[in-house]
Amino acid sequence: MKRIRRSKRKTLSRSKAGTFFIFAFLAVAGAFMLLPIIYVLVTAFKPLNEILAYPPKFFVRNPTWANFSDLIEITQETWIPFERSLFNSLFIAVAGTAAYIIIASMAAYPLAKNKSRYIGVYYQIVVLAILFRPEVTRTPLYIIISKLGLINTYWSLILPVMAGSFGVFLMRQFMITVPNEMLEAARVDGASDFVCFWKLIMPLVRPAWMTLTIFTFKDLWNTGESQYIYEEALKTLTAVMQSISSAGIARAGAGAAVALIMMIPPVTVFVISQSSVMETMSQTGIKG
Amino acid sequence: MAGKRKKSSKLIRRQQRAGYLFVLPWVIGFIIFFLQPFLESMWYTLNDVTMGTGGMETKFVGLYNFRYLIVEDSKFLMNLWTVTADMLTQVAVCTILSLFIAVVLVQNFRGRTVYRAIFFLPIIMTSGVVYSMVGSVVGSLGLSGTGNAYMNGSSIADLMSRGGVSQEVITLIMGVVDSIYAMITNCGVPILLYISGLQKIPESAYEAARIEGAGSWDIFWKITVPKISPIIFLNIVYSIVDSCTAYGRSADGNVMMKAIQDMGFGQTMKFGMSSAMAWLYFIVIAFFLLLAWLLLGRKANKIEN
Numbered sequence: 388m389k390r391i392r393r394s395k396r397k398t399l400s401r402s403k404a405g406t407f408f409i410f411a412f413l414a415v416a417g418a419f420m421l422l423p424i425i426y427v428l429v430t431a432f433k434p435l436n437e438i439l440a441y442p443p444k445f446f447v448r449n450p451t452w453a454n455f456s457d458l459i460e461i462t463q464e465t466w467i468p469f470e471r472s473l474f475n476s477l478f479i480a481v482a483g484t485a486a487y488i489i490i491a492s493m494a495a496y497p498l499a500k501n502k503s504r505y506i507g508v509y510y511q512i513v514v515l516a517i518l519f520r521p522e523v524t525r526t527p528l529y530i531i532i533s534k535l536g537l538i539n540t541y542w543s544l545i546l547p548v549m550a551g552s553f554g555v556f557l558m559r560q561f562m563i564t565v566p567n568e569m570l571e572a573a574r575v576d577g578a579s580d581f582v583c584f585w586k587l588i589m590p591l592v593r594p595a596w597m598t599l600t601i602f603t604f605k606d607l608w609n610t611g612e613s614q615y616i617y618e619e620a621l622k623t624l625t626a627v628m629q630s631i632s633s634a635g636i637a638r639a640g641a642g643a644a645v646a647l648i649m650m651i652p653p654v655t656v657f658v659i660s661q662s663s664v665m666e667t668m669s670q671t672g673i674k675g
Numbered sequence: 676m677a678g679k680r681k682k683s684s685k686l687i688r689r690q691q692r693a694g695y696l697f698v699l700p701w702v703i704g705f706i707i708f709f710l711q712p713f714l715e716s717m718w719y720t721l722n723d724v725t726m727g728t729g730g731m732e733t734k735f736v737g738l739y740n741f742r743y744l745i746v747e748d749s750k751f752l753m754n755l756w757t758v759t760a761d762m763l764t765q766v767a768v769c770t771i772l773s774l775f776i777a778v779v780l781v782q783n784f785r786g787r788t789v790y791r792a793i794f795f796l797p798i799i800m801t802s803g804v805v806y807s808m809v810g811s812v813v814g815s816l817g818l819s820g821t822g823n824a825y826m827n828g829s830s831i832a833d834l835m836s837r838g839g840v841s842q843e844v845i846t847l848i849m850g851v852v853d854s855i856y857a858m859i860t861n862c863g864v865p866i867l868l869y870i871s872g873l874q875k876i877p878e879s880a881y882e883a884a885r886i887e888g889a890g891s892w893d894i895f896w897k898i899t900v901p902k903i904s905p906i907i908f909l910n911i912v913y914s915i916v917d918s919c920t921a922y923g924r925s926a927d928g929n930v931m932m933k934a935i936q937d938m939g940f941g942q943t944m945k946f947g948m949s950s951a952m953a954w955l956y957f958i959v960i961a962f963f964l965l966l967a968w969l970l971l972g973r974k975a976n977k978i979e980n
Contacts, residue, residue, distance in 0.1 A: 409779050410779075413776070413779060413780075413790060416776075416794075416859055417790060417793040417794065419855070419859065420793050420794060420859060420860075421793050490700045490701045490704070491701065493697045493698070493700065493701065494697065494698050494700070494701035494702070496694075496697050497693075497694035497695075497697050497698055498698075501690060501691065501694040502687075503690075503691045503694055506694075509698070514912065514964065514968070515961060515964070516705070516709060516713075517912065517916050518916055518919070518920065518957055518960050518961065518964070519709070519713060519920075519953075519957065524709070524712035524713055524715075524716050525939075525940070526712075526716070526719075526731075526939065526946050527711070527712035527713075527715035527716055527719075528708065528712040530712075530715075530731075531707065531708070531711055531712060535707075546704065546707075546708060547708045549700075549701070549704040549708070550701075550704040550705045550707070550708035550709040552705070552709075553913075553916070555701060556909065556912065557868070557909060560905040560906060560908065560909040561871065561872070561875070561905075561906075563905055564872070564875055564902070564903075564905060564906075579693075580690065580693035580694075580697070581693070584697070591875075592875075594870075594871035594874055594875065595871055597871075598867055598868065598871050601795075601867070602864070654792075657792065657795060658788075658792060661788060661791060661792070661795075662788060
């Protein structure tokens with residue numbers, strides 16, 4: 388318990404036993420959450436006979452890189468170079484995330500801070516639209532995408548995501564917590580709406596859009612086999628990996644390596660965005 | 676006086692116009708990629724839609740699809756009930772448990788980033804396509820009893836039965852383990868949202884309360900909860916939607932989404948019936964959203980306005 392320093396800033400006064408209980412709970416729940424991730428990690432280094440062993444052992448006995456070299460071999464058999472699929476995936480995930488953060492934040496700003504008459508209706512449409520996942524509108528959406536000539540382009544994967552309303556709702560819920568007085572003060576100083584949005588609101592709700600970045604990146608990274616893209620060169624890494632890992636027992640080893648590799652980018656984005664959120668919070672005077 | 680009023684109304688009008696500009700990019704995308712297919716699917720509900728040789732063929736059948744689902748399809752209402760019960764549990768547990776965990780995680784202790792990561796990481800693994808890859812590996816661990824590509828049955832359960840534990844006890848234990856795991860997994864996003872919200876509460880608010888002699892219980896209810904009430908509402912909406920629209924083909928997907936997908940994209944290819952299902956389902960979820968909004972949303976919105 389010595390390692391846990393109680394903060395002078397946010398800790399509420401609490402008994403030692405209470406603190407102990409809470410951290411014990413966190414430790415148990417945390418271990419529980421961590422177990423599958425560790426398992427994915429160690430499985431990637433298991434030789435094939437250990438992966439297929441029954442009953443399976445949790446930890447690896449004879450760690451090996453064989454799964455990764457298998458994977459490299461498999462990817463070299465196809466015509467499309469690995470770098471090309473990686474680029475496809477990264478481009479879609481990065482460009483899509485950046486565009487969506489800006490579009491959703493802009494759409495959320497009037498929702499939170501404009502007192503126009505139609506805002507109420509707009510707000511309700513946004514909330515109701517969250518309910519519809521793309522799966523439900525899949526067939527008509529396909530027709531629209533093909534009519535727009537977007538089949539076999541990156542846009543077919545990026546643009547539909549831009550219409551999502553959860554991000555708008557999320558940003559709006561955070562923006563309403565920004566005090567109106569701050570906004571009015573900026574306006575009195577002659578700041579235009581755009582300046583207020585970009586220089587005041589967005590820095591203040593940084594934790595919100597950092598969080599949205601994680602969600603959006605994760606979703607876009609998850610884009611796998613899609614009905615919009617049939618040209619091999621344009622397929623995402625996820626789609627390629629998907630076909631490798633679903634190839635059955637013979638590729639169980641490569642599949643385990645795939646599972647580990649596919650986890651890395653979303654985890655990286657998560658770590659970067661979370662640590663940068665915490666840095667800003669402690670460096671700037673936003674909190675006061 | 677008159678001039679002043681004119682000026683202020685001009686200001687409001689300018690503000691409104693700026694508002695439209697802000698909203699425009701999203702609204703265009705929304706209309707093309709959401710509203711249009713959405714209305715199209717509404718039209719499908721009144722039709723028998725089939726894939727013919729010349730593309731899609733629609734035959735108007737009126738309210739037949741709806742009548743069939745409610746009166747004749749015995750499974751539909753049952754699925755609806757299951758999904759609603761699951762949703763209410765998830766909303767109740769996640770909203771409260773996540774707030775509790777988040778309040779602990781925002782405190783300043785060493786290693787809190789690691790803890791946060793631990794609580795969020797399962798989200799990355801348990802959804803979408805990456806899930807199906809990672810899931811097949813994790814499935815063999817026997818957690819969350821998911822389908823598993825390499826072997827049948829879960830290893831932990833198997834070990835227990837070798838150890839002479841009776842089958843009923845194993846089923847019970849695995850059930851509890853599964854549901855705890857699923858619950859904490861579902862809490863990942865709400866925890867993250869709460870943390871972001873809690874970080875925005877000014878320290879001065881807490882200090883003022885402490886000087887007034889408020890205890891931690893009072894501070895939690897009188898300062899923390901009201902300050903993050905928009906986030907509480909956000910999380911309730913998130914949990915409702917997350918529970919109701921969990922992708923039907925993944926192991927933790929819900930039965931209703933699976934039924935909708937099977938009807939439309941399985942062997943039956945009944946787009947009309949599938950859309951009718953989705954629409955009825957949508958109306959039920961919308962009712963719960965409305966309820967949440969009436970109970971909490973309106974209050975939460977008044978915080979700053």
